[in-house]
Amino acid sequence: MITSLLIANRGEIACRIIDTARWMGIRTVAVYSDADANARHVRMADEAVHIGPSPARESYLVGDRIIAAAKQTGAEAIHPGYGFLSENADFAQAVADAGLIWVGATPSSIRAMGLKDAAKKLMQDAGVPTTPGYLGENQDPEYLHEQADAIGYPVLIKAVAGGGGKGMRRVDASADFRDALESCKREAAASFGDDRVLIEKYILSPRHIEVQIFGDTHGNVVHLFERDCSLQRRHQKVIEEAPAPGMSAETREELCAAAVRAAKAVDYVGAGTIEFIADASQGLRADRIWFMEMNTRLQVEHPVTEEITGVDLVEWQLRVAAGEKLPKAQDELEIRGCAMEARLYAEDPATGFLPSIGRLDLLDLFDGPAMVYRVETGVEQGDSVSPHYDPMIAKLIVHGWDRGVVIDDLKNMLNKSPVWPVKTNAGFLWNCLDSEAFVDGDVTTGFIADAGDSLIPSAAAPEEFWHAAAINLMAPEIETGGRASPWQSVSGFRLNAAPRREIRLAGPGETRVVPITGGGDHDEAWLIETARIPGENAVLLIDGGQPYRFAPARHEGGAGGAAGDGAILSPMPGKVIAVDIATGDTVTAGQKLVTLEAMKMEHSLTAPFDGTIVELNVETGSQVSEGMLLVQVGKSE
Numbered sequence: 203m204i205t206s207l208l209i210a211n212r213g214e215i216a217c218r219i220i221d222t223a224r225w226m227g228i229r230t231v232a233v234y235s236d237a238d239a240n241a242r243h244v245r246m247a248d249e250a251v252h253i254g255p256s257p258a259r260e261s262y263l264v265g266d267r268i269i270a271a272a273k274q275t276g277a278e279a280i281h282p283g284y285g286f287l288s289e290n291a292d293f294a295q296a297v298a299d300a301g302l303i304w305v306g307a308t309p310s311s312i313r314a315m316g317l318k319d320a321a322k323k324l325m326q327d328a329g330v331p332t333t334p335g336y337l338g339e340n341q342d343p344e345y346l347h348e349q350a351d352a353i354g355y356p357v358l359i360k361a362v363a364g365g366g367g368k369g370m371r372r373v374d375a376s377a378d379f380r381d382a383l384e385s386c387k388r389e390a391a392a393s394f395g396d397d398r399v400l401i402e403k404y405i406l407s408p409r410h411i412e413v414q415i416f417g418d419t420h421g422n423v424v425h426l427f428e429r430d431c432s433l434q435r436r437h438q439k440v441i442e443e444a445p446a447p448g449m450s451a452e453t454r455e456e457l458c459a460a461a462v463r464a465a466k467a468v469d470y471v472g473a474g475t476i477e478f479i480a481d482a483s484q485g486l487r488a489d490r491i492w493f494m495e496m497n498t499r500l501q502v503e504h505p506v507t508e509e510i511t512g513v514d515l516v517e518w519q520l521r522v523a524a525g526e527k528l529p530k531a532q533d534e535l536e537i538r539g540c541a542m543e544a545r546l547y548a549e550d551p552a553t554g555f556l557p558s559i560g561r562l563d564l565l566d567l568f569d570g571p572a573m574v575y576r577v578e579t580g581v582e583q584g585d586s587v588s589p590h591y592d593p594m595i596a597k598l599i600v601h602g603w604d605r606g607v608v609i610d611d612l613k614n615m616l617n618k619s620p621v622w623p624v625k626t627n628a629g630f631l632w633n634c635l636d637s638e639a640f641v642d643g644d645v646t647t648g649f650i651a652d653a654g655d656s657l658i659p660s661a662a663a664p665e666e667f668w669h670a671a672a673i674n675l676m677a678p679e680i681e682t683g684g685r686a687s688p689w690q691s692v693s694g695f696r697l698n699a700a701p702r703r704e705i706r707l708a709g710p711g712e713t714r715v716v717p718i719t720g721g722g723d724h725d726e727a728w729l730i731e732t733a734r735i736p737g738e739n740a741v742l743l744i745d746g747g748q749p750y751r752f753a754p755a756r757h758e759g760g761a762g763g764a765a766g767d768g769a770i771l772s773p774m775p776g777k778v779i780a781v782d783i784a785t786g787d788t789v790t791a792g793q794k795l796v797t798l799e800a801m802k803m804e805h806s807l808t809a810p811f812d813g814t815i816v817e818l819n820v821e822t823g824s825q826v827s828e829g830m831l832l833v834q835v836g837k838s839e
């Protein structure tokens with residue numbers, strides 16, 4: 203067995219690999235860039251090695267530095283995780299040439315499946331059904347146009363060396379083909395250094411079904427059943443589940459057998475995924491499911507397979523890499539219930555899913571019974587989301603025996619996992635899970651695009667949240683009968699009337715005076731999911747995964763990037779390039795306070811009124827997230 207392991211990755215996958223290695227008694231080595239010097243995976247590992255500057259191309263993608271780190275620390279093996287160098291055949295070969303164990307597919311398998319056209323031809327030869335289309339060598343635009351016409355529209359143009367949705371275009375009519383082809387080729391050349399394309403018949407009711415396979419060095423290959431990854435946004439998976447809803451035992455048997463044939467065709471070793479596209483217009487039928495591509499690595503969504511099979515796929519990877527046989531035979535594997543995974547990202551659906559970076563002042567991911575709930579994350583409260591890498595915060599996973607219950611449990615998990623001030627897609631995920639199509643198991647890969655803005659959470663808080671926020675913020679006064687501070691509330695007196703208090707609240711997009719009548723029943727207010735923001739006299743109320751911030755408002759008015767109480771908030775993620783004031787300075791209305799660089803433009807944030815700087819939370823060079831408090835201006839008396 204391997205005794206020491208270097209993880210050539212970061213974030214949640216590095217932490218997840220360390221977890222398994224730790225209970226197996228394997229010493230772990232992390233690598234990190236400048237941006238990740240204090241990252242969770244670095245804190246978890248037994249040892250860590252710095253490998254370069256923050257940009258991935260200067261650190262996590264520099265294979266020589268990673269191999270040198272393994273040798274420096276005495277690591278026997280390298281696990282690449284996913285992304286970065288995980289499917290780089292040259293790096294896999296370099297690891298082996300250095301006398302180290304590569305925990306992944308062989309370089310020959312990676313090369314065989316790395317080019318879509320060659321892989322598709324290989325699958326055809328192995329008897330694996332493939333999507334109708336053209337994958338020949340002739341790349342003449344006129345000839346490609348003729349092939350598309352012959353296949354029949356709509357068609358999909360795909361970069362031969364593509365991935366992640368790049369170099370891919372749908373074409374609905376012959377007249378649109380040439381423009382789409384030129385655009386696709388330009389994007390493919392820029393992304394992969396290869397402008398060759400293939401053409402496939404576009405499936406009008408597509409579902410993305412993939413099969414987890416595993417091979418060892420003794421010629422054994424098994425499948426661990428299928429996952430449904432149809433819920434996608436711009437070809438990126440959003441929510442995954444296993445098994446696929448609506449999959450009959452007969453179709454599953456044929457599909458998984460085809461996946462095993464695909465793996466054996468390339469003498470596959472390790473964890474891999476065979477991805478299929480299904481025409482679901484007549485349900486999931488074996489004769490309408492076709493090979494799409496193979497991923498020669500562990501997948502982001504592997505936890506749902508682990509949950510329904512009881513298998514630790516990372517453990518299997520490490521055992522197989524050490525030369526052991528697969529721990530289980532095919533007849534020892536079975537489906538146990540169902541599981542779902544939601545990818546919680548630091549992004550703002552309201553702004554077109556732009557990344558939201560900055561410090562996680564509040565990160566309280568739901569921690570329920572392990573037999574039902576599972577969280578995989580690379581960050582903790584107080585860490586920061588970096589602009590240099592994928593903005594995933596966590597994967598939230600639920601396992602159960604009834605699909606409807608699993609959906610409800612995952613929605614509950616999203617509602618009880620508040621994050622602030624970094625924006626997330628939690629509310630968007632909740633709305634996806636709540637949709638009738640998803641509940642019915644009838645989601646295609648075009649569902650999110652077709653749904654449009656209907657899945658985007660409302661910017662306005664539910665009306666009842668104002669009263670609930672007031673109750674939460676004034677709870678000490680209500681419970682003790684004491685008086686609030688003068689700027690927070692006023693007490694009135696009327697004969698034959700219950701005591702009445704008021705609080706002026708700054709909430710989403712507006713400020714209101716909210717009355718609270720003593721003696722009333724406030725139980726409903728406490729039923730709303732609530733979280734306190736550390737270091738602030740503010741509260742988050744959560745509706746369908748979407749947080750809404752409320753705080754006492756000191757002053758009326760406001761301008762520019764400021765709230766009405768003199769709080770200067772960052773209007774978007776960015777970098778502070780100038781700070782023109784210091785704590786205690788006197789400022790006038792309109793005076794420039796901070797200059798922010800965001801989206802390649804400079805934004806000057808100014809004082810909303812005459813006053814004094816009572817709080818300054820940034821300095822030149824600070825990275826900030828949208829909504830972060832930069833400066834607090836106190837109003838002159």
